[in-house]
Amino acid sequence: MNSKEIPYKIYLEEKDMPKEWYNLRADMKNKPAPLLNPGTKEPLTLNELSAIFCEELAKQELNDTTPYIEIPKEIRDFYKMYRPSPLVRAYCLEKKLDTPAKIYYKFEGNNTSGSHKLNSAIAQAYYAKAQGLKGVTTETGAGQWGTALSMACSYLDLDCIVYMVKCSYEQKPFRREVMRTYGAKVTPSPSMETEVGRKILQMYPDTTGSLGCAISEAVEVSIKKEGYKYVLGSVLNQVLLHQSIIGLEAKVAMDKYGIKPDTIIGCAGGGSNLGGLIAPFMGEKLRGKADYEFIAVEPASCPSFTRGVYAYDFCDTGMVTPLAKMYTLGSGFIPSAIHAGGLRYHGMSSTLSQLYADGYMKAIAVKQTEVFEAAEQFARVEGILPAPESSHAIKVAIDEALRCKETGEEKTIFFGLTGTGYFDMPAYEKFHNGEMVNQILSDEDLAKGISGLPTV
Amino acid sequence: MNSKEIPYKIYLEEKDMPKEWYNLRADMKNKPAPLLNPGTKEPLTLNELSAIFCEELAKQELNDTTPYIEIPKEIRDFYKMYRPSPLVRAYCLEKKLDTPAKIYYKFEGNNTSGSHKLNSAIAQAYYAKAQGLKGVTTETGAGQWGTALSMACSYLDLDCIVYMVKCSYEQKPFRREVMRTYGAKVTPSPSMETEVGRKILQMYPDTTGSLGCAISEAVEVSIKKEGYKYVLGSVLNQVLLHQSIIGLEAKVAMDKYGIKPDTIIGCAGGGSNLGGLIAPFMGEKLRGKADYEFIAVEPASCPSFTRGVYAYDFCDTGMVTPLAKMYTLGSGFIPSAIHAGGLRYHGMSSTLSQLYADGYMKAIAVKQTEVFEAAEQFARVEGILPAPESSHAIKVAIDEALRCKETGEEKTIFFGLTGTGYFDMPAYEKFHNGEMVNQILSDEDLAKGISGLPTV
Numbered sequence: 001m002n003s004k005e006i007p008y009k010i011y012l013e014e015k016d017m018p019k020e021w022y023n024l025r026a027d028m029k030n031k032p033a034p035l036l037n038p039g040t041k042e043p044l045t046l047n048e049l050s051a052i053f054c055e056e057l058a059k060q061e062l063n064d065t066t067p068y069i070e071i072p073k074e075i076r077d078f079y080k081m082y083r084p085s086p087l088v089r090a091y092c093l094e095k096k097l098d099t100p101a102k103i104y105y106k107f108e109g110n111n112t113s114g115s116h117k118l119n120s121a122i123a124q125a126y127y128a129k130a131q132g133l134k135g136v137t138t139e140t141g142a143g144q145w146g147t148a149l150s151m152a153c154s155y156l157d158l159d160c161i162v163y164m165v166k167c168s169y170e171q172k173p174f175r176r177e178v179m180r181t182y183g184a185k186v187t188p189s190p191s192m193e194t195e196v197g198r199k200i201l202q203m204y205p206d207t208t209g210s211l212g213c214a215i216s217e218a219v220e221v222s223i224k225k226e227g228y229k230y231v232l233g234s235v236l237n238q239v240l241l242h243q244s245i246i247g248l249e250a251k252v253a254m255d256k257y258g259i260k261p262d263t264i265i266g267c268a269g270g271g272s273n274l275g276g277l278i279a280p281f282m283g284e285k286l287r288g289k290a291d292y293e294f295i296a297v298e299p300a301s302c303p304s305f306t307r308g309v310y311a312y313d314f315c316d317t318g319m320v321t322p323l324a325k326m327y328t329l330g331s332g333f334i335p336s337a338i339h340a341g342g343l344r345y346h347g348m349s350s351t352l353s354q355l356y357a358d359g360y361m362k363a364i365a366v367k368q369t370e371v372f373e374a375a376e377q378f379a380r381v382e383g384i385l386p387a388p389e390s391s392h393a394i395k396v397a398i399d400e401a402l403r404c405k406e407t408g409e410e411k412t413i414f415f416g417l418t419g420t421g422y423f424d425m426p427a428y429e430k431f432h433n434g435e436m437v438n439q440i441l442s443d444e445d446l447a448k449g450i451s452g453l454p455t456v
Numbered sequence: 457m458n459s460k461e462i463p464y465k466i467y468l469e470e471k472d473m474p475k476e477w478y479n480l481r482a483d484m485k486n487k488p489a490p491l492l493n494p495g496t497k498e499p500l501t502l503n504e505l506s507a508i509f510c511e512e513l514a515k516q517e518l519n520d521t522t523p524y525i526e527i528p529k530e531i532r533d534f535y536k537m538y539r540p541s542p543l544v545r546a547y548c549l550e551k552k553l554d555t556p557a558k559i560y561y562k563f564e565g566n567n568t569s570g571s572h573k574l575n576s577a578i579a580q581a582y583y584a585k586a587q588g589l590k591g592v593t594t595e596t597g598a599g600q601w602g603t604a605l606s607m608a609c610s611y612l613d614l615d616c617i618v619y620m621v622k623c624s625y626e627q628k629p630f631r632r633e634v635m636r637t638y639g640a641k642v643t644p645s646p647s648m649e650t651e652v653g654r655k656i657l658q659m660y661p662d663t664t665g666s667l668g669c670a671i672s673e674a675v676e677v678s679i680k681k682e683g684y685k686y687v688l689g690s691v692l693n694q695v696l697l698h699q700s701i702i703g704l705e706a707k708v709a710m711d712k713y714g715i716k717p718d719t720i721i722g723c724a725g726g727g728s729n730l731g732g733l734i735a736p737f738m739g740e741k742l743r744g745k746a747d748y749e750f751i752a753v754e755p756a757s758c759p760s761f762t763r764g765v766y767a768y769d770f771c772d773t774g775m776v777t778p779l780a781k782m783y784t785l786g787s788g789f790i791p792s793a794i795h796a797g798g799l800r801y802h803g804m805s806s807t808l809s810q811l812y813a814d815g816y817m818k819a820i821a822v823k824q825t826e827v828f829e830a831a832e833q834f835a836r837v838e839g840i841l842p843a844p845e846s847s848h849a850i851k852v853a854i855d856e857a858l859r860c861k862e863t864g865e866e867k868t869i870f871f872g873l874t875g876t877g878y879f880d881m882p883a884y885e886k887f888h889n890g891e892m893v894n895q896i897l898s899d900e901d902l903a904k905g906i907s908g909l910p911t912v
Binding site: 011013014081091110111151154173174177178180182183376380382384385422425428432 | 464467469536537547548567607610630633876879882888
């Protein structure tokens with residue numbers, strides 16, 4: 001099909017929307033290593049997992065054999081409120097860069113949570129409701145996950161308790177207010193409401209909190225409060241499963257127009273977006289049906305793929321969670337306060353880690369200021385104001401397109417635009433005022449971070 | 457067609473997108489009264505108008521005979537970046553209200569400006585560029601128009617000078633920063649950069665500014681600066697013409713599925729959204745082809761339709777603009793500081809004023825707190841966090857749907873959802889904290905406002 005016939009935006013019709021998630025693990029020869037009980041160092045059983053998560057989600061977490069899992073009708077109905085998300089041909093960016101490359105992006109920001117997080121939030125809330133729970137607890141840093149979960153819970157009349165890292169709670173009052181609009185109870189963490197919170201406040205009365213501490217508080221409440229379970233927005237296998245809707249929709253849209261991407265690029269924090277974006281394409285690669293180049297983009301300040309070690313580690317700073325085998329900078333590592341809050345995580349999804357270890361994926365680390373340069377360039381021609389996280393993928397997509405300009409390659413580049421930056425304007429302001437600095441992980445900090453890895 | 461077959465969201469394909477704007481005035485028997493030169497009290501000529509606006513826009517302003525005006529290809533290409541906007545069936549809201557009514561809304565918030573304003577911004581910027589201008593000047597209050605114009609200018613490499621009401625500039629630093637991201641020069645008004653600004657600052661050194669003053673500064677700069685013209689985001693005929701894209705798209709989508717609205721509801725400030733939303737439907741009504749009920753919704757604190765007088769008045773507080781015949785509360789009237797900043801305007805589009813005077817339209821004034829109640833109810837089931845302005849239409853649509861519940865009527869209700877409220881969270885916060893008050897225009901303030909109307 002002639003590229004001239006490809007519209008600026010491809011929207012699937014509702015009848016073409018995927019009815020099943022794709023479980024990438026089913027097609028992996030080397031399966032991702034299982035979660036371990038930190039006490040026994042044995043793989044977690046369904047029973048153990050069900051103490052933390054809803055039973056159906058625990059099953060999904062363990063299932064590495066079923067390739068397609070049906071999306072319940074209620075979730076598909078919710079998806080219809082903000083999905084299908086558009087597959088966009090970046091005609092204006094191509095023209096501005098004067099590149100022979102064709103650039104596409106899947107835009108997940110057209111919903112109030114402002115990101116792809118809603119895809120898994122509604123799934124996790126749905127299974128909690130179906131199990132008869134009263135509510136769920138979670139933590140949020142930048143606030144996108146907390147907002148998404150609030151929206152999903154409000155839709156299902158489910159109670160939503162969010163521990164928000166204190167400095168974010170204070171610096172991002174608008175995010176907090178969006179969550180309140182959706183009826184969530186938002187508490188700055190550490191708080192006096194939990195044992196672990198009180199303990200931390202006693203030791204460090206002036207602390208502004210951390211994601212690790214907020215996780216510990218949310219987990220504690222979920223265990224102590226009758227009828228509540230804990231939910232998490234990234235890293236887990238179940239989250240990648242739900243996020244496969246991104247890649248599946250993109251694949252259907254591309255197939256409809258005969259588009260075949262050469263390079264697929266996504267930003268990577270815990271892996272929720274990247275894992276979902278690449279899922280069906282990686283599946284084809286694993287099955288030997290097609291070949292694609294996959295690039296994970298991470299911040300130079302928190303480069304788990306490019307500089308981390310592949311080992312078992314805790315998922316949280318407080319070391320209360322199960323152990324996951326992943327590329328990690330160490331669960332004690334505190335990433336610099338960069339503005340892409342969603343990428344400030346010490347580890348990486350086990351599934352993606354295994355694929356990276358097996359050579360199916362590349363990774364690139366980029367610096368903060370060059371990310372914002374790319375973000376602004378993109379906004380000015382494509383209209384959309386991107387989130388700092390998403391802009392990591394933009395940066396590498398632009399670099400790739402400029403390389404094609406030199407070589408004359410007519411490559412098809414596809415990247416994930418995970419969300420919008422409306423709540424990140426203080427970061428843009430710093431960038432405009434020339435006050436933004438680049439933080440690059442030092443060898444000393446890396447050594448310190450990985451020195452405390454648990455022995456398995 | 458069975459309503460079960462109607463999807464949650466109807467997106468037109470690009471090939472079905474309107475290629476012409478619809479000029480409602482061409483079908484009006486009683487034409488809107490012409491703009492007058494405030495000195496001579498004579499209708500403004502094309503020459504006089506062209507001193508303020510680009511020539512093509514001045515022509516559009518005066519043209520009340522051509523029903524369809526071609527949308528230049530460059531503008532249609534820009535529209536493709538964020539349009540077609542979805543026509544949404546509010547299934548979840550219907551279910552929540554348990555109403556037999558069918559509710560639809562046209563959602564214009566899926567672009568970075570966060571509202572429908574971009575539809576006219578790109579048109580005005582395009583004609584400025586086509587005329588060989590270097591740039592445009594404008595004012596902005598809440599910031600949606602300024603953001604939209606910045607985006608359009610950045611796309612066309614046109615200089616964009618925005619005077620932003622000082623209190624908004626300070627209270628909404630994020631809006632300001634979005635404009636800067638798109639390369640606009642944003643100056644708090646009143647400023648020391650203009651004669652009128654310096655004069656006002658000398659008289660009132662502590663003033664936080666007003667839209668009227670910002671208009672005066674923007675107009676002064678456009679006149680003094682070689683290669684610049686002034687542009688405006690509402691009220692004018694040309695703006696309503698560009699905004700007709702909203703109604704036209706909705707009409708095509710509805711016709712495709714055999715949907716015929718009974719009641720069409722839009723919020724009304726200066727009239728840019730309402731005029732665009734109703735255009736093709738009102739055209740059918742004027743031509744006797746179909747009948748619809750039209751409802752304009754305005755704030756009780758600034759009710760130009762329901763309590764204003766129909767008379768010639770200045771378009772700005774500074775009394776430097778031409779005179780327009782409209783429903784007005786008096787150009788000297790300063791509306792209360794309600795949170796729907798886009799509806800804080802003393803007058804109303806001449807076109808809509810004439811239609812209202814001729815009985816083609818109803819109007820309802822609503823109170824601020826009930827607007828936010830409706831906004832929150834809507835957000836929780838439909839996902840989208842609405843702007844305070846848009847929520848005026850939501851409030852009346854919900855009331856209408858609840859009335860249908862009582863009567864059992866299976867009415868089809870259609871309203872315009874003009875934008876998102878991401879930058880209005882301080883208002884939501886006040887609402888959540890119970891600190892929001894209702895301001896209703898007093899008889900005294902009304903009498904004072906209309907006492908100063910010019911004699912024509």
